Amino acid sequence: MTYKRTKQHVLPNLQRRKFLEGLVMGGVVLGLAPWEYAVALQGNATPAQVLSGTEFDLTIGEAPVNFTGASRMATTINGSVPAPTLHWREGETVTIRVTNRLISSTSIHWHGIILDTKMDGVPGLSYKGIAPGETFTYRFKVGQAGTYWYHSHTGFQEQLGMYGAIVITPAAGETIQVERDYVVTLSEWTDEDPMRVMKKLKMQGDYYNFNQPTVGQFFKDVSKDGLSSALDDRKMWNDMRMSPMDLADISAQTYTYLMNGTAPAGNWNGIFKPGEKVRLRFINSAAMSFFDVRIPGLKMTVVQADGQPVEPVTVDEFRIGAAETYDVIVTPKDEAYTIFAQSMDRSGYARGTLSTNPGMSAAIPALDKAEPLSMGDMMGDMGGGHVHHASTEYGPSVDMRVDSPRTNIDDPGVGLRYNERRVLTYADLKSVSGVMGPAKADMDIEVHLTGNMERYTWSIDGLEFGKSTPIHFPFGKRIRVIYVNDTMMSHPMHLHGMWSDLESPEGKLQVRKHTIVVQPAQSVSFLVSADALGRWAWHCHLMFHMDSGMFREVVVA
């Protein structure tokens, strides 16, 4: 596989990089190509174009960006990061002509969209990819409504800026009445070549983790809890050669977190008039990051998850994994509110402001202290049922196995358990009636999420993609897939082409998703109707995990 190498300027000063606020004027350097800009929905113009209708022309190329003070080349669609927001209407057929102006192959995958496998945009499964100079025409009927997104499925292009939002209006019109409607895309930018990042992780798995336990921490714990308690806390982790602070592979040491393509200092603004209802369509387009989102002073009512309607639930905060989407309704009353999205490892944040006037900002909360993984994250549920590890999980590709994973879905996750805020969990998400498929499954398939942090390899059932065989879903069957996470990281698992109906631990259908986050030492199951013929990708949506081997091909036949 050839990875696209972007032109690099020499990296500036090699000091340890504190979390950078980024530039006020950060983003795509304007004045390049004279694109037409459509005025966005009521309110502020968003940085990316908004394209509506049934015919779309997208051009993939490179554009200089500057988010941190250093100039870099991003891989862009129509010259912007994020790519243009596409507005579709349920029931209409869209035609999207994608022209590749890169010197290497590219692709676009429509995330969460149900369509023919030939239109799914995964090189090696759907097609060969879009060659340099080629124009590929996607055409499909839009059979759903809600918030979705699209991104490259080639190399590391997604990390380099190739991601954008999709907003689909229901055929019968929008039932959720709001006065303002904003897309809020969360993502990361790194000035490093992603191939270099991968090589660093292969040499040192915890390269970007500057929150490791230290000798000083040990002595603090000794004076607080006594020697034997301090030793006990560390014993199992040290014995297993694992770190309780392994929350994210890549941190703000290299990432600048973006909200709608704008760094924190740039302060993306969403305008409202007091008393108006505002819809925020949160999309996590990050390659490797989980964000914990809250708007201090404002409660959020979640109305859609992964584009599908859920029974409204009001929370203070939610965690959004890579590739997930959450639509929330807020009713702001004051002048300005900070939309705060801190990375799960607490090394940095993305932020924007909801305000009555452009350019306003509100107080930005301090980053929470990073919380270590718990025993439950390592061992699961000691009294629970035993799972079946694959025969290939006993070799060099797997650094630990969980024999009795926890199955509860009401855990907000490490870092959100004790903050005394009302935090969303999967147990709170209930699909509106009529959305999900039948409750009965014809067969079970168990897959284990595995990896080796020391070698930085990631796999399913201990086998990287290159050593795997396709997984056959018999056409017409309803299949229960059981995920068992034999690692201590959360993985957002995405099956292309078909919906995943998450089950509760009691075996009842819970919520329809296209991306399911499986927490450390947890097992969750979902039902899928194998009603889409063809070959479909199935993978962890953390880009470097997928690329290391946490990927499978599903054959529906």
Place this chain on the structure above:
Amino acid sequence: MMSKLKIIRAIVTVVIGTMSVWSQCAIAEDGMGGMSMDGMQGGSAPPDARDPHAHADGYDFGPIPRPRMADEAMMAGVMINRLERVQTRDNTYFNAYELQGHIGKDYERLVLKAEGEIDGGKIHEARTELLWSHATSAYWDAQLGVRNDSGDAPGRNWLALGMQGLAPYWFEVDVTAYIGDRGRTALRLSAEYELLFTQKLILQPRIEANFYGVEDAEREIGAGLSNVIAGLRLRYEIRREFAPYIGVDWSGKYGATADYATLTGANTHDTNVVAGLRVWF
């Protein structure tokens, strides 16, 4: 008589030390019997383990050539663990290096290990190994290859066979056995540890011991435990890949190796101060 007892005591100490490290590995790899950790790491697949290909149902990839990702890519890296200026107790100076490079894929690699001392622009002493490294378990690699000793003394070549990996409690361990010509055999044990004072200030203790099966008069090496080096290096990671350090090495020669040293007027015990760089890419 006395020196023989000392040798035996030294050998026993080192062997017991090594065995306790080994047994830690064994315990951890096989799971802690009876404890809640049983079976979490290492071990082997039970007879009724699930077949990961059970749902392939005969389907293969294609017709479009399947994607190839990083798990099938060749990668390379070099870790220069020590690149230092050494000051001896007698106020003489020389340079020393120790590095390990690899090229290959995730579980199968070609490995180069090199260690040596450079004095006045000439390599005074060097050990260079080229090995095929095969991952046997999550934290351990088995290695097979060749070793060449060069420098001022007559050169030696060996077949090398060993294990390198990360033992419980984060000890980096390297144990290699060698077979040379004329019935020569050798064993090298080394272990390293990292203690984080801060996220960037790291103390790295290390220990190394060399054993030889038979005496090698030309190289002034005796049979049995030949030398032990214990060192402490404190580094500051300006970047992960670039860390200057200062440190100290205590080295001792034992048995007949010590006798050779005394005969030639050299020290049997040395305390060296070092300053250098730890660099990788």
